[in-house]
Amino acid sequence: MRKLAVLAVVSLLFAADAWACTCLPVDLDRDLPGADGAMIGTVLERSVSGETARYRFRVEQVYKGDVEDRAVVFSAADGAACGLELAVGQRVGLLLNRDGDVWRSTLCRQVDPADFLALTKVQDNALPSFNWGGIVVGVLVLGLGILALLRKRRTYSRLR
Secondary structure, X not given: OHXXXXXXXXXXXXXXXXXXXXXXXXXXXXXXXXXXEEEEEEEEEEEEEOOEEEEEEEEEEEEEOOOOOXXXXXXXXXXXXXXXXXXXXXXXXXXXXXXXXXXXOOHHHEEOHHHHHHHHOXXXXXXXXXXXXXXXXXXXXXXXXXXXXXXXXXXXXXXX
16 A cells, blocks of 8 residues: 555656646627637648648638638637647638737637538538439439430430
């Protein structure tokens, strides 16, 4: 029992600092007025340099600020430091802060695009999903129609 107590004390002495990001859920009524910019976009590129991540977005909809069509947003590289954790191709809404000529955002300023759309009553500009099933069925129906026409044509040509 004594060894266990000594081990526990030694473990506490050598424990490293723990970092974790904690934030309130975004309330657009409360948080949007304080943001310098707000947008919905899709991640085109992510690069990390030291403790900073750089995201390049294809902006679909701007809700506030002078955000360009291809916006660059900087964040902490690690989610534990409240950095964005976005994958290339991911669609997200962000509240942005202007730092000189640079846009910045954090994990705590990330918004579901549907929340923006519900709040602002703006039409969703997202590209519709590709319907492979509909295309396959359409091609099959078209092919069967052409086949039926060819058979009818042969029948009529024999009657002449």
